[in-house]
Amino acid sequence: MNLGDVQKTFKQVYQQGGIKHFYKGGLIAIIGSGPAFSLYLTSYKYFKMQLGNKIESKLLLHLSCGLLAETVSGVLWLPIDVVKERLQVQKRFGYHNYSGSIDAVLQIVKKEGVLGLYRGFGATLGFFGPYSALYFASFEYLKEQTNNNALLSSLGAFIFSSILTQPLSVSKMRIQIQSRKMLENQTGEGLFNYKNQLHGIWRILIDEGIQALFRGYVMRCLYAGSLTIFNMTFEECSKFLQNKYLCYMLSSIFVLLFQYPHITMSNTLTLYYNPLSMPSRAVLTLLTLGNIPHTAKVVDLQKQENLTPEFTAINPCQGLPALDDDGFKLFESHAILRYIVNKYQLHDFYPKDPQEIAKVECYLDWHHTGTKLVSKFVFDHIIGPKMMGKPAPPDFEAKEKEMESILQFIEYVFLGQGKFKYVQNQPKMTIADLALIFELQMLFGFNYSFDKFPGLKNYVQHMSQVPQIKQANQAFYGMIKNAPLNDFVKALVQ
The missing domain is CATH 1.20.1050.10 (Glutathione S-transferase Yfyf (Class Pi); Chain A, domain 2)
Structure with missing residues (x-):
């Protein structure tokens, strides 16, 4: 996704639901993000103070403290993400029926237990842990080199850590899709067959080339760049507020106003498909070739999920594939292919003459x-x-x-x-x-x-x-x- 794609998607989401459409699930994030950010930076400073005399290498110290801070703050962060993401995609997936943030928390705890709020903790830590470690290590180093210029240090640290961990981000996302939508075949293998994040990175590199490991980097820059805004807001707040925890809270809320639109923009198109369906594979491949942000939802034909009232509302013919572009529903594979190339102007796959x-x-x-x-x-x-x-x-x-x-x-x-x-x-x-x-x-x-x-x-x-x-x-x-x-x-x- 390039900057032009981001602008088009932003315009599309705005036309579909106005400004409020960018902030689905925002209440739970605002309630929880302040304490989570506070715990995040407080933990970093605490571990830095406790380990400062035990670890001589500054690089190793900052790497360790960043990783530990991410682990501790995940106790608050992960439930926020679980609730937020389910609220954002429930309309397209049809998996849940939450009336709001509080209702989502209550339903998850009731149906899945408290651990339901911590789904994907390992995969999340496997990505954000290295990111936080690299971010803080480079941030502290750049502060020394720029005479404590927080803006340049934070921006430089963000760019550096984002580039190095983007392959982890791509691999993590595919593993999460694989684990949620496991398609069992005769060999018992999953949709992508990635054993772990490193294996996923290796397979992507071999099968799709190095450029595939950096897909979505522009969107991630817009999303993760909020950490730079957080640091800047905190620095400014700390100049006139004595209570650092209040600074954390105000900074967190300010960041959300910037960060949330980019979260919501990430997937506005849902493809309903089955990996054994030839027309489904054609559409899925076009979306991949065109780097079109999308959510791919497997429809299990053996369980006759294509015959359910929910799916029939999307495709009255009950066949695959089917498309839901945030309310605009379309079936017949060739119609979907034409729609995608025309909407996203994929002239490499459809001529102009x-x-x-x-x-x-x-x-x-x-x-x-x-x-x-x-x-x-x-x-x-x-x-x-x-x-x-x-x-x-x-x-x-x-x-x-x-x-x-x-x-x-x-x-x-x-x-x-x-x-x-x-x-x-x-x-x-x-x-x-x-x-x-x-x-x-x-x-x-x-x-x-x-x-x-x-x-x-x-x-x-x-x-x-x-x-x-x-x-x-x-x-x-x-x-x-x-x-x-x-x-x-x-x-x-x-």
Whole structure:
């Protein structure tokens, strides 16, 4: 997300609910943040005083005190975050029905116990602990170098610690999604299959490149920069207020007025999907490729969650994917793909020229009566009989011949006899490619080699190696990787 994206999102959220829309869950934060901030800085100063004579290295002292302060203040911080985040997303998720902050606390304690207010403490500490340690260590160092200039010291410390811990932030967020929305497949693995934060960082680096570890940095700058404002406010308050705890409280409330809009802006779009749904993966991949802030909510088809009244209100057809853009509901994958590229002006994935647009649209319209028959063949003759106990249709050879005629048409027409890198000879991957590739990959489950269509085989190979497509396919690959696979398919699903 760049600065332009932030401005667009800010405008969108304001139009949807006015200023108050930015401060959902603010009451509980205002009540708790003052004491939490007070405990945070008081703990830091306390540990610094207690350990000052025991740890000779200033760097190690400040690192240790920052980490300890974060741990202690988490006792107050985490319940605030749990309540605040549930209030902010309950409309989009539909998981809760809290009337306000106090009601949320009471319901959580009643249904989940007091420990329900401390969900995710380990993951939170795993990220904020190193951040606080690095922040205070660099803050103290910069104060010495700048003759106690609190503004420059705090700003420099924030930039330094944020850059170093951003990969932890990205990994932590994915692990939290994984733990909440575990999708069990035949291998018992989760959505991202990250064992811990370091393993998550390593997998992101290998699968998506180093730039993926720094996604969302602009938004985090706007959010975490409030710590700089806090320090400045505290410094100013302390000049005319003798009570330092009152300074902490006033500074905390002031920070919230700045900080809260950026929390609320972070996710305004919710995608309802299933990782085994091909159209779902196409939309999810576009959101990932376009760096669009979103919340991805898994709909369990085995539990028939798509048939519930709540989901039917989003998609009357009860299919996947479906989109809820803060009240604007949309279904049909191609409509969703078009909506996303137009709303966020993702011209890399959708051309501007009318003739080129028509070419992309030509494939998208043909897709439903053409390519969809390929995945239908796999479902009817492979997935249905082998995994769901459904009887196999008797016309296997005729349907296989029909399926291969479609593959031949795709190669000859849409891929220019195999000479085009992307559908309709577009210079870059478009939403037409996203619609196509996930359907073709269903043939992996059929152990299809694509040898009859070398141009199509090359297309499948290079598209399957796109990191975001590989990531979207994790659940599908986990389902088929233990089946007998030819060398071509095996190399792609590893």
